[in-house]
Amino acid sequence: MLNSTPPFTLTFLGGAGTVTGSKLLLKTDKHQVLIDCGLFQGLKQMRLLNWQNLPLNVEELEAVILTHGHLDHCGYLPVLTQKGYNGPIYATTPTRDVTEIILRDSAKIQVEDTAKANHGGYSKHHPAKPLYTSEDVDLTMPLFDTHLDNEWVIINEDMKFCFRKSGHILGSAFVELRCKDRTIMFSGDIGRRKPLLMEPPAFIREADYLVLESTYGDRLHEQTSTYDELQAYVRHTIDKGGVLLIPSFAVERAQELLLILNTLREERSIPNIPIYLDTPMGIDVTKLYLHHRDWHSLSDAECRTMMNNVQVIREFEQTLRVLDKPGPKIVIAGSGMVTGGRVLYYLQRLIHDANNTVLLVGFQALGTRGSLLLSGATEIKMQGNYYPVNAEIQQISSLSAHGDQADLLWWLSHFKKVPLQVFLNHGEAQALEALRLKITDTLGWGCTIAEMGTTYELH
Template sequence: MQQEPTSIELKFLGGAGTVTGSKILLKTDTHQVLIDCGLFQGLKQLRLLNWKKLNINPAELDAIILTHGHLDHCGYLPVFVKRGYDGPIHATHPTREVTQIILNDSARIQMEDAEEANRGGYSIHHPAKPLYNLDDVARTMPLFETHDYGQWVEISEDIKFCFRNSGHILGSAIVEVRCKDRTIIFSGDIGQRKPLLMDPPVRLSKADYVVMESTYGDRLHGDVSPYQELKEVVSHTYNKDGVLIIPSFAVERAQELLLILNTLRDEQSIPAMPLYLDTPMGIDVSDLYLRYHEWHNLTQAECETMMRNVHVIRKFEHTQHVLDTHGPKIIIAGSGMVTGGRVLYYLEKLLSDRKNTILLVGFQAPGTRGNLLRSGANEIKIHGNYYKVQAEVKQISSMSAHCDQADLLWWLENFKTSLQQVFLNHGEPQASEALRMEIIDKLGFPVTIAKMGQTYYL
């Protein structure tokens, strides 16, 4: 890696030293491309970055390329459009659909939260305002241009790219970029070697530079079956005569849960408890699995099994009806890190009862309510009020949509020739550092942990 300025630059505007806000600027002497345009979540100092202007002019970008439709990778798009971006947003076909669902939900939650804060008077801003609204999302979606895996797309005379399957969520992609005479791989988020719903991530073999996520760079998921883990938690909660609340990401995680729970129910491995899906986003994404059957590894019958025996809750007023019903039940509700959404209303009512169980089934970023619950907090703040945590909190890691350390090394080791540098991003500091040491010791590749706002010359 050269230290003097050359004609290719990488600059990390988010997703460096943290797992949220992913934005990577690729710049030549004539063109600028942004890979991902994510929203910061979690710690307050990170969330405040969403309101600050970046040191780039969105109107000067030639293109934005999305790896996938999770909020931390696409959730800042409407802000860029508000600030003047009107170029193409490149994505796979399912990613466009997922992003539209995610952005609309994000806008609604922001608008509802602002209204709630203004009514309750617990915001320091007067009045509280959303970062963007539904109209901003509506202006964003026509900019999308969609592509298949393996299709080369030319952005300029010196930049072209291709999407490769990353195995993370529906439509997720590794981005292979040819920039001048060099190949740069942006991993996005990489799925496990043996994912439940997706095909395995594609392993590439040639690159000059690799930008790789490090979410679980310091841990292993283990060999426990998610079927066995869910079976034990469901049975345990049922025997307590309690309610199982599962905060869930709407994309991929909710669908995995539904498939596993219904399979266990069909096998009579768990009691036939009422099962509620209270995330409009999750419902819409589940429909996409039927429409995009070639983008995942489920059969038509398995897709139909996902939605069997499921009470679908679309309207907020029906949430209260679920809370009023007695007896054991399973509730899957957004959001996955308990940062907002319908799950907050369930927790307000159910958090203080020891009979109930809260099951965390995904990564919990620092500063989120999910992370507080995972860490054993005695109380959490919801809608301006504090609630005692009396319910049992459990976590399983076998359902993660991210590679663990071993799978990250397995994916990276395939780059056998010409790799000049690995950049690690999308990880908390301890995870990135642990993975850096493993890569150096076991693979011998040079590794840099990306720093926010720093420019790297290729």
């Protein structure tokens, strides 16, 4: 009787039908590897998934491979180590450095938020507990095993992989994995054709299977000048006598904003008002650009000038002083989707005033406060209290670390061999379906929208 066991399977444990919680389990009859290990964010029912046990035996998991250091791709790692995982975590060197900053900040925020919830009595859990702490991060970081791009790494007799630069954020990479006699390409997140800080994504010529992100699969980025847009919002808010508050991701987005604002300031395109960077994580990531010159397109001089004319805020007491200081100012504060961090303290004081502007500069996952603000919410809940939204809410969509539909199709056009199957993940329903139709109609490729928890047999 012939053995009917498939050569290997791919199971989507996260990042399917959503842009958060990316986790993909690759299994053969002898081995299993996890590609990305991200945290779920956004709607409460998504966040609750972080507390559920993963449907895998941690003792049998041989390796974790990270595409990059964003929380939705690396933020579950300390939970994995809590559960007993002690194998290698493969990553590029900058991804390891970025991940450590991200995880330590995540642990700190969780511990602080839990303490506030217990003190304020607005948690349904008694007592509320953090998902993980800094001690869990301490156990996680020694597991990292870093490698260069284009360097082949042997995991076991069935699997080997290498990283290829993806142009998304510092250290981000595609994972080209050879399993037995097949090649699987995991895109992670794909950068744009002409990124501001990164080099463009590497071209991939062939793969038997492709797991492709679809964050902006249903839209095209605006072609307007980000410099002009940001200049206009700064001037508009100053004319109102208000504060321009920019919730920002710490990795790449904060650095882009610093570069643009510094250029506008030196060109005298915006007035000489205070600019504050209130994200300790963003400050630490900015320093990494000088240490990883091979992973971005900036010169050493450009890296250093990003911090010119900017007042750095590290301690919470400094945050309070910035809030009390009168007059127009620009504040860049984490987090980018307004899910936590220092930006909440600014919003609590500024969101009620129509003279102020909240400028969103990145993707806002469904259910996040950023998404609610964009949808026109009249009030927003923060730390157990509701605050009326009177401030002007604006968005710059031309600043994005993700390729849009045209960028994704441009990247796919460089394949010389048609994949046997494309699996779409890391997108919401509309984006997934729009990109699926575009790929099948324009390229004629087989394309499947991955479903959460579903196992696919690969031959």
